[in-house]
Amino acid sequence: MSTGIPDGVICVAGLGVSGVAAARALAAAGRSVVVVEARDGESQRAAAAELAAAGVRVAFGTGLPAGAALVVTSPGWRPDHPLPAEAAARGVEVIGEVELAWRMRPPGAAPWLALTGTNGKTTAVRMLTSMLRAAGLSAVAVGNVGTPIVTAVAEPHDVLAVELSSFQLHWSATLAPAAAAVLNVAADHLDWHGSMEEYARAKGRVFERAGVVVHNADDAWSARLAAPYAAGPARTAAFTLGVPAxxxxxxxxxxxVDRAFVADPRGGAEELATLDDVRPLAPHNVANALAAAALARAHGVPAAAVRQGLRDHVPDPHRIAHVARVGGVDYVDDSKATNPHAAAASLAAYHSVVWVAGGQLKGADVEEVVRAAAGRLRGAVLLGADRARIRQALARHAANVPVVEVEGQETGVMDRVVTEAARLASPGDTVLLAPAGASLDMFAGYGARGDAFAGAVRRLAAAGTS
Known part of the structure; x- marks a missing residue:
């Protein structure tokens, strides 16, 4: 095992996917492991029994186990959570599963190509993985998506495409990816980080030891985070929706077009793909493709594999997914737009929109997204816990736009939402579910919210043809 993991008891926080994977990996390496789990239910007891067979003890509660030399915390636990707070007070190092995976890499382990951002991470990392595979490499998407990274580092891959959240980066101290990109940074998870500056600082940690630093020239925060590395030892590159310098x-x-990873960046360029190769085609998705291409090119992937990777990429559900056309109106599910920045990008892809929005805003401000989209809006249907804040922003910046609020949290609420949206829409409009908020106030997740929307649209279509 790599250095950086002290002798003694290793405390793993939580019986989630990453916690169980971390506990198993540590036990397999011969370490003494105690998992601390706050919830004491049937599923937790079953998981504890399975881990016990692997030599892992589970303690129910929130206290730090005696003799703990290191805490591997759950990525979503804030620093003031009782367990990491107690560890910090006792001088015990706290890291996350991603940092643990980095420290547990075997000799000759696969390099990491890492990316983070407020929006687009999963799409970009899947595009990147597709490009790497098109180049004939054994690659897997890990981190905040797909396989737990502590499992993947022990597998015989050529390269890992690593999606990192701000939570994971907060708990990471020594990551040194071969190349790293920050897609964008906008207000999100401020209730966790405490301020925009701290949230951005966490995102910027991905650059600290990267061999190649890639930033978004069109995003002020991404450019700001990359600026200190311009004169350093790391190679730097950028991507833009404009003509590249x-x-x-x-x-x-x-x-x-690539003017970064070519023999003569000043005088040369290489075509990578066309806009028709990017699916779904929207400005923010083109930016995702360029970021993925930059990381792939930093790893030596040829242009032909970049294009083939984009063609092979299958978009995940609930990301500007066309559901149906009913009465000349398109219905689009972008339930994954769980913050205002993502909703703004989605709204910018359509010219005439009936906006379906609402949910948990997590402390984020919706003023700018409403101001920017006001000229595109033909109506708005609002639902969820923080819908009043969106309604107030619409009243300030789009006073002439008709707004309908749908109350309630029962199963049929989305049918009423879609019915009201259809009433506001005219042929040629797009009814766009781009909520700008999280979904857990009403649904099991953004996927369940998107499924509810799509189901309601299909019932609307069926009713219209019956």
Missing amino acids: AGMLGLVEDLL
Whole structure:
């Protein structure tokens, strides 16, 4: 095992997917492991029994086990949670599963290509994985998506495509990816981090030891986080939706072009793909493709594999997914737009929109997204816990836009939402579910919210043809 993991008891926080994977990996390496789990239910007891067979003890509660030399915390636990707070007070180091995986890499382990951002992480990392595989490499998407990274580092891959959240980066101290990108940074999870500056600081940790630093030239925070590395030992590159200068990837008419990872960045360029290769085609998704391409090119992936990877990429559900056209109106599910920045990007992809929005805003401000989208809005249907804040912003910045609030949390609420949206829409409009908020006030997750929307749209379509 790599250095950086002290002798003694290793405390793993929680019986979630990453916690169980971390506990198993540590036990397999011969370490003494105690998992601390706050919830004491049937599923937790079953998981504890399975871990016991692997030599892992589970303690129910929140206290730090005696003799703990290291805490591997759950990524969502804030520093003031009782367990990491107690560890910090006792001088016990606290890390996350991602940091643990980095420290547990075997000799000759696969390099990491890492990316983070407020929005687009999963899409970009899946695009990146597809490009790497198109180049004939054994690659897997890990981190905040797919396989637990502590499991993947022990597998015989050529390279890992690593999606990192701000929570994971907060609990990481020594990561040194071969290349790293920050897609964008906008207000999100401020209730966890405490301020925009602290949230951005966590995102910027991905650059600290990266061999290649890739930033979004069109995003002020991404550029700001990359700026200190311009004169350092790391190679730097950028991507833009504009025409790229030397050292950048960008667009020349309908072509995705590389002027960074070519023999002569000042005088040369290489075509990577066309806009038709990007699915679904929307400005923010083109930015995702360029970021993924930058990381792939930093790893030596040829242009032909970048294009093939984009063509092979299958978009995940609930990301600007077209559901149906009913009465000349398109219905689009972007339930994954769980913050205002993501909703703004989605709204910018359509010219005439009936906006379905609402949920948990997590402390984020909706003023700018409403102000920017006001000219595109033909109506708005609001639901969820923080719908009043969106209604107030609409009243300030889009006073002429008709607004309907749908109350209630019962199963049929989305049918009423879609019915009201259909009433506001005219042929040529798009009814867009881009909530700008999290879903857990009403649904099991953004996927359940998107499924409810799609189901309601299909029932609307069926009713219209019956």
